[in-house]
Amino acid sequence: xxALTQPASVSGSPGQSxxxxxxxxxxxxxxxxYVSWYQQHPGKAPKLMIYDVSNRPSGVSNRFSGSKSGNTxxxxxxxxxAEDEADYYCSSYTSSSSVVFGGGTKLTVL
Amino acid sequence: EVxxxxxxxxxxxxxxxxxxxxAASGFTVSSNYMSWVRQAPGKGLEWVSxxxxxGSTYYADSVKGRFTISRDNSKNTLYLQMNILRAEDTAVYYxxxxxxxxxxxDYWGQGTLVTVSS
Numbered sequence: 001x002x003a004l005t006q007p008a009s010v011s012g013s014p015g016q017s018x019x020x021x022x023x024x025x026x027x028x029x030x031x032x033x034y035v036s037w038y039q040q041h042p043g044k045a046p047k048l049m050i051y052d053v054s055n056r057p058s059g060v061s062n063r064f065s066g067s068k069s070g071n072t073x074x075x076x077x078x079x080x081x082a083e084d085e086a087d088y089y090c091s092s093y094t095s096s097s098s099v100v101f102g103g104g105t106k107l108t109v110l
Numbered sequence: 111e112v113x114x115x116x117x118x119x120x121x122x123x124x125x126x127x128x129x130x131x132x133a134a135s136g137f138t139v140s141s142n143y144m145s146w147v148r149q150a151p152g153k154g155l156e157w158v159s160x161x162x163x164x165g166s167t168y169y170a171d172s173v174k175g176r177f178t179i180s181r182d183n184s185k186n187t188l189y190l191q192m193n194i195l196r197a198e199d200t201a202v203y204y205x206x207x208x209x210x211x212x213x214x215x216d217y218w219g220q221g222t223l224v225t226v227s228s
Contacts (some may be wrong), residue, residue, distance in 0.1 A: 003154065036214035038155075045204055045221055046155065051214035089155050093212045098168065099145070104154040 004029065004090055004102035011108040017078040020105045022090030023071055028100055030071035034093035037066055037075045040104075041086045049088075050075060077107070085109040112136035112217045114205050119222030126195050126226075132188040132205030132219055140183045143208040145215065146190045148201035158203070159190065162211070173199075195226045 005023040012018040022029065022037075029035055035053045038046035048057055050066035053073060063078045073092070077084055090102040118130040130146070146158040159169045159179040167179050178191040188205050202223050206215040 032212070034212045034214075038215070045218040046215070047218075048214050048216050051216075057216065091155075091215075097211065099157045099160075101147075101155040101157065 002100070004092060004100055006088075006090060006102040006105045008103070009106045009108065011110055012077075012080045013110045014080050014082065016080050017076060018080060018107065019077075020075045020088055020090075020107070022073040022075070022092075022102045024073075024092055024100070025071055027095040028092040029068065029073050029090075031095060032093045033068070035066070035068060035073040036091045037064075037073075038089045038091065039084075039086045040089065046089065080109055082109050112207070114207065114217055114219035116203065116205055116219040116222040119203065119224045121225045121227065122195055123228050124196060124226055127191070127193045128195065128224060130190040130192065130203055130205075130222060130224070132190075134186050134188065134205075134207075137207070139181050139186050139188055143211055143213070144179075144181065144188045145206050145208065146177075146179060146188075147204045147206050147215070147218075148199075149204070149221075150198075150201040153201075156201075160208075161188070192224070195224075197226050200224060200226045 037050040040046045053068045054066040065076045088105045113135045115133045145160040161167050161179045176194045180189045202221040204221045205219045207217045
């Protein structure tokens, strides 16, 4: 199972919006609504930010939103804040009943 | 409060063995889908293994035949027995919970570092 494709880096200024893409295949992202997004600060464990494509766990800011079109899922962060600077990973359930992660995207808040 | 605490990491020579533990609190390990996910230094997340609530186990091709996932229900603890370790197994190993097979990893441990080097 190949890793999902994410851009290596994205950046934005405080207050702006950014979008991170996550491209897979019809055997993972395109075939299921089970896409999740995780935020990871340096030296910390990943934190769930979005699940089932567009749902936010309790306690996650509504500045974070998710969507999917075909084989590509997206995470949008609006009103960028300094504390949003982190690595972001997507993951998807797969047709082999497994899980695959994206390669990760480093978000820089300028 | 849900908590996962991994222990057992360390420096090990190539070809050696190590057992990681993940002590859970605030929920029942055997009622969930428990996984190990690793992260090599400076790299992304890689799913390693899962044990279903029913007891079935599955592995990534990169560790199949060398790693064994298990749990002790009486201790509410998850394990990962790692044998024939290679340099490429060097990583931070996280245990993580899913409530359903298709669910997200909603809780993660803090991770334990395994370094395979001579």
